[in-house]
Amino acid sequence: MKLVTAIIKPFKLDEVKDALTEAGIQGMTVSEVKGFGRQKGHKETYRGTEYQIDFVPKVKIELAVADSMEEKVMETLRTAAKTGSIGDGKIFVSDLNSVIRIRTGETGEGAL
Amino acid sequence: MGDKKMLIMNISILSSALLLQFLAGTVMADEGSTAISAGDTGWLLTSSALVLAMIIPGLALFYGGMVRDKNVLSTMMYSFISVCMVSVVWVLWGYTIAFGTDVGGIVGSFEFLGSAGVGPEAFPGTAVPHLAFMVFQLMFAAITVALISGAIAERMKFMGYVLFAVLWVTLIYAPLAHWVWGGGWLGELGALDFAGGTVVHISSGVAALAAALVLGKRHGFGSEKMAPHNLPFTVVGASLLWVGWFGFNAGSALAADGVAAGAFVATQVATSAGVLGWLVVEWMKSGKPTVLGGASGAIAGLVAITPAAGFVGPIASILIGFGAGVFCYLAVVWKAKFGYDDALDVLAIHGIGGTWGAIATGLFASVGATGLFFGNPGQVLIQAVGVGATWVFSFVGTFIILKVLDMVMGLRVGRDEEIVGLDLSEHSERAYT
Numbered sequence: 001m002k003l004v005t006a007i008i009k010p011f012k013l014d015e016v017k018d019a020l021t022e023a024g025i026q027g028m029t030v031s032e033v034k035g036f037g038r039q040k041g042h043k044e045t046y047r048g049t050e051y052q053i054d055f056v057p058k059v060k061i062e063l064a065v066a067d068s069m070e071e072k073v074m075e076t077l078r079t080a081a082k083t084g085s086i087g088d089g090k091i092f093v094s095d096l097n098s099v100i101r102i103r104t105g106e107t108g109e110g111a112l
Numbered sequence: 113m114g115d116k117k118m119l120i121m122n123i124s125i126l127s128s129a130l131l132l133q134f135l136a137g138t139v140m141a142d143e144g145s146t147a148i149s150a151g152d153t154g155w156l157l158t159s160s161a162l163v164l165a166m167i168i169p170g171l172a173l174f175y176g177g178m179v180r181d182k183n184v185l186s187t188m189m190y191s192f193i194s195v196c197m198v199s200v201v202w203v204l205w206g207y208t209i210a211f212g213t214d215v216g217g218i219v220g221s222f223e224f225l226g227s228a229g230v231g232p233e234a235f236p237g238t239a240v241p242h243l244a245f246m247v248f249q250l251m252f253a254a255i256t257v258a259l260i261s262g263a264i265a266e267r268m269k270f271m272g273y274v275l276f277a278v279l280w281v282t283l284i285y286a287p288l289a290h291w292v293w294g295g296g297w298l299g300e301l302g303a304l305d306f307a308g309g310t311v312v313h314i315s316s317g318v319a320a321l322a323a324a325l326v327l328g329k330r331h332g333f334g335s336e337k338m339a340p341h342n343l344p345f346t347v348v349g350a351s352l353l354w355v356g357w358f359g360f361n362a363g364s365a366l367a368a369d370g371v372a373a374g375a376f377v378a379t380q381v382a383t384s385a386g387v388l389g390w391l392v393v394e395w396m397k398s399g400k401p402t403v404l405g406g407a408s409g410a411i412a413g414l415v416a417i418t419p420a421a422g423f424v425g426p427i428a429s430i431l432i433g434f435g436a437g438v439f440c441y442l443a444v445v446w447k448a449k450f451g452y453d454d455a456l457d458v459l460a461i462h463g464i465g466g467t468w469g470a471i472a473t474g475l476f477a478s479v480g481a482t483g484l485f486f487g488n489p490g491q492v493l494i495q496a497v498g499v500g501a502t503w504v505f506s507f508v509g510t511f512i513i514l515k516v517l518d519m520v521m522g523l524r525v526g527r528d529e530e531i532v533g534l535d536l537s538e539h540s541e542r543a544y545t
Contacts, residue, residue, distance in 0.1 A: 045400065045402060047402075047457060
């Protein structure tokens with residue numbers, strides 16, 4: 001199993017969710033986060049005073065998927081979240097050791 | 113005095129033309145117009161309520177949106193409590209200091225102490241009840257105090273502010289109002305201030321500078337981000353100030369007449385031009401026209417037209433408003449070079465805008481008074497005297513009041529309280545949970 005973590009532009013969330021649902025994903029966790037990458041932050045100006053905003057608002061999506069789904073999920077994410085401009089975000093994939101469904105106690109891929 | 117009132121009341125009861133003529137020779141010569149005009153009174157009472165709406169919710173929102181989210185309640189409370197403190201002080205002793213019979217050109221006598229003798233009869237020289245005039249002036253005193261709170265926001269103890277409000281309206285505002293409107297020396301000199309450019313705006317703007325200097329900078333000033341937390345609040349507040357300002361300026365005619373209409377038009381035009389002036393110079397200098405800039409330009413235009421409103425035509429109003437937008441923007445930007453922390457730019461907008469407006473009144477006055485461009489160069493000089501006197505009096509007076517209060521009780525909240533935010537540390541509340 002894999003844990004897929006994607007950091008994307010907030011306004012892309014709906015598109016990404018729809019594409020992932022279509023690709024057969026059963027669930028996801030979404031959080032509003034802030035951070036910076038190569039895009040760096042941006043400047044805001046209030047009455048002539050400039051503030052450098054280092055942390056840009058982003059959305060983080062976390063998905064636990066079966067090994068067989070990894071490639072499809074990655075491709076779907078990449079296509080749906082892409083705008084082509086700087087700041088589109090990143091996708092991280094890591095191995096997932098175990099999963100338990102709290103209600104039934106099921107473990108492994110059956111719990112996904 | 114009591115006999116005079118009886119006579120005035122008898123007029124309406126007897127309503128005899130002969131008696132009126134007889135009284136005109138005896139009482140009316142002394143008291144001015146004695147008939148109450150329903151139109152004038154209706155407009156003045158409406159105007160009074162409009163000026164209240166400028167403070168709460170107008171100014172409370174305007175300022176509340178510009179502070180950080182941990183200080184929004186505390187900031188709004190400064191405006192709220194200003195209204196309450198000044199209202200009580202005004203009817204007890206503030207009004208009589210400002211509008212009692214002149215004593216040496218400096219203050220009013222105590223004849224109206226506790227509002228004694230302020231009744232339903234016409235205020236001399238007008239057709240509105242004395243009570244209506246008093247409450248209209250009350251609102252002016254209240255907004256002037258509330259304006260200063262923008263300079264000390266995010267760090268001044270609530271109790272310190274409450275005491276400051278009482279002392280300031282008594283020792284600074286009321287005498288100043290007397291100088292200009294109550295028969296004092298500036299009015300006698302011929303200084304023009306239609307609705308309070310010097311009395312309200314220069315005085316509060318300069319007091320704000322003194323307050324910022326006495327209190328010192330906010331913790332983290334210059335290093336931490338202190339951006340406005342809710343600009344929609346600020347835009348709504350500025351818009352309410354704009355609406356309420358018709359009561360402030362057109363109401364200052366003290367009648368529902370042509371002068372009021374002129375002031376109304378001047379206010380609308382100058383405010384719009386103020387927004388344009390600010391946006392144009394901001395766009396040129398920093399690349400983007402900002403919404404906060406538009407709101408600030410509106411206030412700058414309103415401030416600058418205040419002393420001139422009843423004395424100028426529409427074209428002069430455009431120039432006065434546009435100039436205010438430009439000058440106040442530059443003052444806001446230049447503030448950074450001086451390093452004092454006038455948190456919400458009260459000096460840059462009210463002090464500088466008010467000063468420009470007072471001088472501009474001496475340049476452009478053409479209705480009921482004449483300025484430099486209409487053949488009376490001396491008026492500019494008189495305006496400059498009024499501006500200078502107000503700057504000095506308000507700065508020195510405010511500085512002393514705050515220094516004394518600081519020694520007696522300490523004006524700033526502690527460092528930790530400031531970092532936590534005044535909403536929680538001073539009021540045990542949070543705006544957003």
